[in-house]
Amino acid sequence: MGGVVNVPVGEPMRVDDDTCILAIETSCDETAAAVVVGGTRVRSSVVSSQIDLHARFGGVVPEIASRAHVDLCIPVIDQAMVEAGVGSGDIDAVAVTHGPGLVGALLVGVATAKALALAWNVPLIGVNHLEGHLAAASLENPDLPSPLVVLLVSGGHTMLVAMESPTSYEVLGSTLDDAAGEAYDKVARFLGLGYPGGPLIDRLAAEGDPEAVRLPRAMPGDNFDFSFSGLKTAVINAVRRDPSLSDADVAAGFQAAVVAVLVDKARRAAARIGAKGISIGGGVAANSALRRRIVEVCEADGLEACVPAREMCTDNAAMIGAAAHHRLAIDGPDAATLGADPGLGLGV
Ligand code: KG4
Ligand code: ZN
Numbered sequence: 001m002g003g004v005v006n007v008p009v010g011e012p013m014r015v016d017d018d019t020c021i022l023a024i025e026t027s028c029d030e031t032a033a034a035v036v037v038g039g040t041r042v043r044s045s046v047v048s049s050q051i052d053l054h055a056r057f058g059g060v061v062p063e064i065a066s067r068a069h070v071d072l073c074i075p076v077i078d079q080a081m082v083e084a085g086v087g088s089g090d091i092d093a094v095a096v097t098h099g100p101g102l103v104g105a106l107l108v109g110v111a112t113a114k115a116l117a118l119a120w121n122v123p124l125i126g127v128n129h130l131e132g133h134l135a136a137a138s139l140e141n142p143d144l145p146s147p148l149v150v151l152l153v154s155g156g157h158t159m160l161v162a163m164e165s166p167t168s169y170e171v172l173g174s175t176l177d178d179a180a181g182e183a184y185d186k187v188a189r190f191l192g193l194g195y196p197g198g199p200l201i202d203r204l205a206a207e208g209d210p211e212a213v214r215l216p217r218a219m220p221g222d223n224f225d226f227s228f229s230g231l232k233t234a235v236i237n238a239v240r241r242d243p244s245l246s247d248a249d250v251a252a253g254f255q256a257a258v259v260a261v262l263v264d265k266a267r268r269a270a271a272r273i274g275a276k277g278i279s280i281g282g283g284v285a286a287n288s289a290l291r292r293r294i295v296e297v298c299e300a301d302g303l304e305a306c307v308p309a310r311e312m313c314t315d316n317a318a319m320i321g322a323a324a325h326h327r328l329a330i331d332g333p334d335a336a337t338l339g340a341d342p343g344l345g346l347g348v
Pocket of ligand 1: 028153154155156157180181182184185196197198199200229282283285286287288294313315
């Protein structure tokens with residue numbers, strides 16, 4: 001480890017089993033840092049959640065998020081380095097999420113990463129947050145089946161991706177309106193459950209009857225796009241029609257509808273591209289029903305289910321370190337002029 005200096009910007013960097021990357025993630029409301037070695041070995045992964053700061057507003061407040069990142073970024077990085085047992089001389093590159101996300105939040109991570117890379121004289125690399133979610137599965141399974149269908153479901157995105165390798169993929173479809181996590185959060189807010197809604201609905205759904213309220217399975221056409229805003233409206237109408245419905249039954253019915261659509265489309269995408277497996281990523285991939293169903297359909301269809309640990313599905317920096325390892329080998333480091341790119345897309 002250590003000693004990789006003066007790698008020219010934009011030229012592939014030689015990475016190997018010992019390459020040690022410090023990764024930083026501040027795109028939304030988690031301040032996270034991780035030390036990843038060889039692209040797959042997570043020496044530390046520290047995530048400081050700001051949920052308590054945002055909960056009383058019912059969602060993430062960008063200005064509060066940026067300020068909290070300023071306070072937490074260095075302590076979280078310090079903790080990641082201590083837990084990994086590494087010093088600055090062991091770090092071969094500094095990776096940071098530079099988009100998509102909240103611009104102020106991203107800028108905190110990017111500025112910190114630049115300062116560290118400059119001070120330590122090591123390469124800097126900006127990572128696409130969504131590519132990080134795609135790479136999460138490779139942390140547990142370095143030999144992911146190829147091609148692989150990845151269902152990327154988070155608070156901001158819902159996508160089906162055909163992946164050949166962590167740096168070679170194609171977006172097959174995405175949401176036309178709300179993201180899956182956004183639908184969870186909005187339904188939870190309507191039910192007065194709190195924020196973020198995903199884990200709360202997930203827990204409540206386990207106590208409810210998914211058949212008590214039958215909600216539509218929105219399949220906009222024979223393609224791989226999604227639509228969740230109609231489902232949210234259907235939940236609101238069902239509760240207004242029958243106020244005696246229990247929150248648990250509504251949660252169970254809603255979750256059954258979301259999971260059915262996600263799994264059905266992922267399964268058809270796998271059949272269409274001849275995938276050898278299905279993986280999931282993003283915060284909603286922490287959902288217990290989704291995780292269970294993906295394993296079941298993969299078993300039924302003879303596919304490999306690549307389901308990362310829950311803490312690697314929600315926002316973290318280890319996945320950014322993994323993605324950075326693969327990107328450095330192809331694109332090499334970024335210039336010190338790296339900026340935040342809040343609207344960064346995937347595969348364009
Ligand atoms: O990937 P992520 O941590 O942040 C974004 O990049 O958006 O995803 C956060 C989203 C939130 O909408 C949250 O409600 C949802 O993931 N989520 C869940 C669960 N845990 C988090 N949704 C359903 N079930 C869960 N267990
Ligand atoms: Zn995310």
